[in-house]
Ligand SMILES: Nc1ncnc2c1ncn2[C@@H]1O[C@H](COP(=O)(O)OP(=O)(O)OP(=O)(O)O)[C@@H](O)[C@H]1O
């Protein structure tokens with residue numbers, strides 16, 4: 472089980488501050504939902520965690536150790552809304568997953584044939600984990616449906632054995648029917664594998680289903696955070712109340728409580 476801690480993250484694009492001095496703890500093996508209006512800085516914060524945004528200051532700690540000081544592969548993986556952005560269109564999806572695999576046996580000295588067989592078995596294992604027939608590994612991303620591609624993007628992220636997964640609107644481009652399946656899968660894998668997750672979403676119903684804590688962003692700052700039940704049922708900040716009032720079912724649940 473792993474934890475993620477952000478300390479004083481500030482991101483600037485030129486003179487514009489997109490994220491300002493954000494502190495956030497995602498406790499071991501739990502899921503924090505990151506919500507907020509469009510342009511509030513959610514994606515920028517997610518990207519800052521993996522070094523894809525121009526971070527002015529701040530520290531990212533995984534299990535108490537600063538990420539930049541760790542050696543080897545990043546312990547944090549990011550999955551985007553657009554699965555095309557996570558997968559190389561020219562590579563077969565099997566090759567994309569293989570590229571992310573985090574080493575392991577057999578070692579470099581083993582014969583090439585043996586190494587290839589072990590790698591293929593690992594790729595098949597990750598594709599099966601996300602419910603994709605390993606035979607589809609030979610296809611390129613454009614030969615898969617959106618839901619299948621998003622599953623492959625998830626398999627690729629998981630193949631890197633992340634301590635932390637950042638999921639940025641990963642189901643918003645999908646059909647509602649497929650969204651449920653991908654979210655169920657994500658919840659099951661998160662519980663089984665025990666990674667910490669920052670789940671960025673506009674959908675408060677999904678956040679309620681998936682997240683232990685909720686953090687609310689506005690204008691680049693975190694304005695409210697707490698256990699999901701408390702934040703959604705007894706919001707303290709006007710921005711949180713606004714977000715909730717836009718979701719009829721949640722607003723009703725709040726009135727009833
Ligand atoms: N590469 C960039 N260059 C300049 N400004 C940027 C860049 N990326 C994001 N911004 C700005 O930073 C702010 C936060 O953007 P961000 O994408 O993080 O918002 P968001 O909360 O993810 O929004 P959404 O819910 O629409 O995805 C916005 O004002 C955006 O215009």
Ligand SMILES: [Mg+2]
Pocket residue numbers: 513514515
């Ligand atoms: Mg975004």
